[in-house]
Amino acid sequence: MLSSSALAAAPTERYVVELRVIEGEKGDENAPTVVDKRLSSLAKDLKNLPFKSFQLKDAHTSLVAEGERVSLEIPVLSKKGKDKKRFLVVAAHGRQAGGKLRFSLGIEALKFDTLVAVPDGGTIIVGGPRGEGGSAVLFAFTAKVK
């Protein structure tokens, strides 16, 4: 966790947000899919993706209040093969009328931003390719009310 800043006065709800950084590799199509045992609860879902192995590489847990945001450092490899520091900015936007928790997830350097609403304790995944070796990086984001 790098920083947090208050965007609104008098925040009400506080949320525990967890970010798991997962590396996926393509590998041999005929090989069985191998999932890091620390990701066993995600195994069935990860097997929907066309990768043959999934390894948990990093994780963050943070507390963010409604109206606040946190920046979580994430590893992203540029096409030139050089590691780059990126930050996934998570901002809490309270609840939808239906009760789901609203968050914006953004990687400013890549001009990527999304506004999502997840159930309390729900998980959403943002992913993309890594380099040119057929592997991918997945960010599994989970949020629940503290």
Place this chain on the structure above:
Amino acid sequence: MSTKRAPDSDELALLSAFLDGELSSVDESALLHKLSQRPDLQDALDALADQIVATQRLLHPSHTGTSTDLDGAIAARVMADIDPAALPDAAASIEHLTHLAVDGACTPAQAQRLDQFLDAPDHAATAFAFAAAVDVTRAAVHLDGVPEIARSLQTLPEHVLAKVERTERAWALSAGAVDAQLSAAEENELVGLCGADVAHLDELQIQSQLTAHVAEALRAAADSAAFLRLADKAGAAALQAIAATQRQQAPAKQTTTPSVSPSFFARLRSALGHALAPLAAVTAAAAVFVLISQSDPPTSKDPDPGAFAELQRHFLDVVAPVVLAENHSVPTTELALLGDNTAEVEAIDATSTTMVFSTDASNITVIWVAGLDDEEQGT
């Protein structure tokens, strides 16, 4: 002993409640006895049931549909291009023509055929479903804030909107006529709208109440959580599929003010990401999401697969651990996963191709960003 008289408004309401399964057993028995004595009541019940069935079918299209439904839709599309005047009198024909009307793409012959459909009382439900869809879309995209979409929706053929507005006005006036509350000017207006003698207002009132019950069913269905959930998910999927296709074709940086495109659904992409119109649900029902990577694994046709594999190994064995490890500890606690993680993607802003789909097991929404490994912008 049978009696011949037109059903009154209370009886029509009773019929509607009967079809909705809302009558008590006592009331239902009484109504069934009446129906056995009153052919006019039976006719009214049949007409109401037919209209509601047609409406429900329009508002809840199945994802797979039947082969007959699919054949009808295909035939409608083909016939609309070749010979609109010969379009069969079917829901698929009306639905396709209304799609064209929303996109402002109706030819004069197609518009004329649509007018003919709207004039037929049997197709009132179809026209009302179209109007309800437009209303829902207007509310979803907040027209005041999105002028491009406002302009596109306001270019709907005027005759279509005018017909719907005329029908609604006729409803209101006929209800007032039965209660003898119309002014002379309003009576003349009603005659002009319905082309009927004011003396036959009882029949007009029956027709207007039948269509009012259909409209009520429409509104109730369109407001249901199931309908909104289906349309929302399908609409978001359609928007993302369209955006991904367009970004692949034009890799220019996306700005905060996307350009207007001729497609109705492409214009919707600049909105919140929601599309609550059943039109989007019908379109998106055929969308298929596949996970793509910009980097495909090497094949035997590659000129030097050995060198590529070496690079892969180097990356994974040497570079990746340095990049990924940093100073963060890897937790040992397992993720507590919900059984159903259905999320809503309200908006996405990206300069590269994005795809959105859900996993089968736990409905985890996956947002795939093709340019996640792009160079930092401006460097």
